Amino acid sequence: MSTEGLGSPSASVQRKIRALVAKPGLDSHDRGAKVVARALRDAGMEVIYTGLRQTPEQIVEAAMQEDVDVLCLSILSGAHMTLFPRIMDLMKRKDLHDVLVIAGGVIPDEDVSKLKDIGIAEVFGPGTLTPVVVDYIRRNLKRIS
Amino acid sequence: MPNPEELERTRERMERLNETAAGRRSEVWPERKPEFTTTSGVLVRRLYTPQDISDLDYSKDAGLPGEYPFMRGIHPTMYRGRLWTMRQFSGFGTAEETNRRFKYLLSEGETGLSVAFDYPTIMGYDSDHSMAYGEVGRCGVAVSSLLDMETLFEGIPLDRVSTSMTINGPAAMLLSMYIAVGQKQGVAPELLSGTTQNDMLKEFYAQKLCLFPPEPSVNLVVDIIEYCAKNLPMWNPVSISGYHIREAGANAVQELAFTLADGLAYVQATVDRGLAVDEFAHRLSFFFAVHNDLFEEVAKLRAARKLWAQFMKERFSAKSPRSMWMRMHVQTSGCALTAQQPFNNITRVAIQALAAVLGGTQSLHTNSFDEALALPSEEAVRIALRTQQIIAHESGVPNTIDPLGGSFYVETLTRQMEEEALKYIDKIEAMGGVFQAIEKGFLQKEIADSAYKYQKEIERKDRMVVGLNEYVGDGPREITLLKVSPEAEEVQLRKLRRTRKNRGGDRVQRTLGRLRQAAEENNNLMPYILDCVKAHCTLGEICQILRETYGAYQELVAF
Numbered sequence: 126m127s128t129e130g131l132g133s134p135s136a137s138v139q140r141k142i143r144a145l146v147a148k149p150g151l152d153s154h155d156r157g158a159k160v161v162a163r164a165l166r167d168a169g170m171e172v173i174y175t176g177l178r179q180t181p182e183q184i185v186e187a188a189m190q191e192d193v194d195v196l197c198l199s200i201l202s203g204a205h206m207t208l209f210p211r212i213m214d215l216m217k218r219k220d221l222h223d224v225l226v227i228a229g230g231v232i233p234d235e236d237v238s239k240l241k242d243i244g245i246a247e248v249f250g251p252g253t254l255t256p257v258v259v260d261y262i263r264r265n266l267k268r269i270s
Numbered sequence: 271m272p273n274p275e276e277l278e279r280t281r282e283r284m285e286r287l288n289e290t291a292a293g294r295r296s297e298v299w300p301e302r303k304p305e306f307t308t309t310s311g312v313l314v315r316r317l318y319t320p321q322d323i324s325d326l327d328y329s330k331d332a333g334l335p336g337e338y339p340f341m342r343g344i345h346p347t348m349y350r351g352r353l354w355t356m357r358q359f360s361g362f363g364t365a366e367e368t369n370r371r372f373k374y375l376l377s378e379g380e381t382g383l384s385v386a387f388d389y390p391t392i393m394g395y396d397s398d399h400s401m402a403y404g405e406v407g408r409c410g411v412a413v414s415s416l417l418d419m420e421t422l423f424e425g426i427p428l429d430r431v432s433t434s435m436t437i438n439g440p441a442a443m444l445l446s447m448y449i450a451v452g453q454k455q456g457v458a459p460e461l462l463s464g465t466t467q468n469d470m471l472k473e474f475y476a477q478k479l480c481l482f483p484p485e486p487s488v489n490l491v492v493d494i495i496e497y498c499a500k501n502l503p504m505w506n507p508v509s510i511s512g513y514h515i516r517e518a519g520a521n522a523v524q525e526l527a528f529t530l531a532d533g534l535a536y537v538q539a540t541v542d543r544g545l546a547v548d549e550f551a552h553r554l555s556f557f558f559a560v561h562n563d564l565f566e567e568v569a570k571l572r573a574a575r576k577l578w579a580q581f582m583k584e585r586f587s588a589k590s591p592r593s594m595w596m597r598m599h600v601q602t603s604g605c606a607l608t609a610q611q612p613f614n615n616i617t618r619v620a621i622q623a624l625a626a627v628l629g630g631t632q633s634l635h636t637n638s639f640d641e642a643l644a645l646p647s648e649e650a651v652r653i654a655l656r657t658q659q660i661i662a663h664e665s666g667v668p669n670t671i672d673p674l675g676g677s678f679y680v681e682t683l684t685r686q687m688e689e690e691a692l693k694y695i696d697k698i699e700a701m702g703g704v705f706q707a708i709e710k711g712f713l714q715k716e717i718a719d720s721a722y723k724y725q726k727e728i729e730r731k732d733r734m735v736v737g738l739n740e741y742v743g744d745g746p747r748e749i750t751l752l753k754v755s756p757e758a759e760e761v762q763l764r765k766l767r768r769t770r771k772n773r774g775g776d777r778v779q780r781t782l783g784r785l786r787q788a789a790e791e792n793n794n795l796m797p798y799i800l801d802c803v804k805a806h807c808t809l810g811e812i813c814q815i816l817r818e819t820y821g822a823y824q825e826l827v828a829f
Contacts, residue, residue: 151389159721176825178401203408252609
């Protein structure tokens with residue numbers, strides 16, 4: 126993928142953070158994803174929302190096409206342990222190492238560490254306050270830092 | 271009844287007294303907020319007095335329970351005669367596992383079944399479809415064919431229990447499977463009682479589990495209403511649902527208004543099909559959420575009954591009182607549960623369940639305390655059911671009808687709910703109706719705006735959530751969560767392969783072919799789908815025929 130124009134720190138600082146909010150899996154609980162999308166936009170980021178029921182392939186393709194800095198995955202169907210590894214594997218294969226990936230939804234504690242092992246930087250459960258997510262993204266972007 | 275002058279004098283005197291006393295008091299102890307509101311933003315006054323309801327004509331505006339407009343309840347004896355149905359929504363893993371959970375709940379005193387299907391089933395995919403990967407049995411039970419349905423109800427006599435199925439796009443297919451299981455058990459369709467959710471309109475803007483575009487989707491809803499009116503007299507073909515509208519973010523007023531607007535659209539569509547309103551309206555049922563604001567929720571349910579009765583009588587000229595009855599199922603609020611300090615949810619659920627009972631529901635699901643973390647464990651479900659049983663048998667609340675009727679506050683709030691909901695309904699109708707309101711994205715935007723507002727209120731601490739933004743010290747979370755066995759998917763896939771292998775392929779092709787033709791000719795599809803199901807066509811195969819005929823639905827993506 127292309128990262129031209131992002132090379133120099135000054136260019137990165139001026140550029141708005143680009144975020145992709147994605148809903149993998151079949152569940153349609155989009156309340157959280159939409160609230161997060163709007164909060165990121167209100168915080169000055171450029172936000173693309175995929176809509177529901179995206180396959181891992183579609184999500185990774187969108188992340189690449191939209192040249193995003195952060196990928197926010199939201200899932201509440203319980204299929205995270207099958208779908209997230211697929212997404213992370215595709216991210217690797219497409220060389221998207223510098224995209225920060227975070228996740229949210231109903232994800233049991235015991236799965237969180239496994240998800241971190243495959244490269245998901247943080248998991249935000251129910252009740253997360255949106256400024257926490259905004260702040261986390263700003264502090265942990267791989268490209269700009 | 272006191273005369274108007276006397277009332278006015280009383281009001282002035284009480285307000286003066288209250289202002290003076292409150293004024294003195296607030297110098298040392300100011301009120302906690304500049305203004306108080308319900309969750310829907312309705313202003314709550316310091317005090318309500320007889321003046322607030324002085325213009326209520328009790329016999330006209332409220333009536334007695336069992337009498338038009340049914341605000342105080344649809345039955346003349348309510349819970350003194352029969353308690354509400356305790357119906358816990360459940361389903362996970364394979365049909366075998368869920369069948370065991372059903373039997374457990376029945377043995378613990380549950381009085382009706384409610385099936386949660388997994389996402390592939392809800393979306394009309396078989397368990398072996400590529401979109402089903404990782405989702406089989408995760409969020410509900412996997413049902414791909416008649417064999418799965420037979421297993422699900424193994425040993426449960428369908429003439430002795432009523433079953434609610436949360437299924438929308440594929441409602442006709444699952445209902446057909448239920449009819450076929452009944453016939454196999456020797457239970458005739460006319461003896462089956464239960465409900466299919468089958469409310470597609472709210473899917474397009476709230477729950478968003480859509481298979482086909484709006485028009486053919488609603489046609490299929492009407493097919494089921496028509497078929498049930500003629501063949502399944504004890505079945506509720508639709509459960510017009512505010513629950514998902516609320517959970518997606520709407521406030522109580524929006525939930526009430528949008529649900530009624532959907533209901534009106536179904537009645538109109540069925541009347542347009544040629545049915546007389548009294549032939550089917552008595553079997554329409556409703557489904558609402560109850561959130562934390564107790565009095566607002568009670569007022570909402572009372573207002574809902576009244577508005578529906580009025581619409582049915584005045585707009586649709588229903589003659590039978592039963593057509594005017596709003597029979598409802600209520601579920602406590604999922605989005606009010608916190609993952610933090612999960613045991614606090616037991617208290618929240620109890621307050622919400624109390625609101626449902628004070629509001630006069632016919633059926634109730636209480637959420638389990640662990641549901642912000644996973645599907646509920648057996649222990650958590652038991653506590654949820656016990657919460658209902660405690661309200662039923664210990665609180666004394668069900669011993670009189672509509673105990674809050676006549677409360678200055680609740681009556682005022684009930685009227686405000688009515689008025690605010692009617693404003694929304696007028697607005698939707700001015701747009702041309704629900705279909706247009708969906709197409710314009712109006713309903714979607716209203717819901718998303720409310721969800722965002724609610725979140726911001728929590729973040730600003732304008733809305734306090736105990737354990738979440740106040741009193742937070744979390745402590746260790748020592749609870750055992752339900753785990754769906756990873757083998758469930760494999761077991762289900764093996765079973766499905768066996769089904770495909772052992773069935774008669776000719777009959778499958780023949781019945782599917784007839785279904786396609788019926789869909790193209792715009793016939794009522796129920797008899798054709800029933801034939802497909804009995805021939806062991808899978809859910810996915812049947813839905814695929816209709817996807818090919820109607821086209822798949824693409825949601826409007828906005829946030």
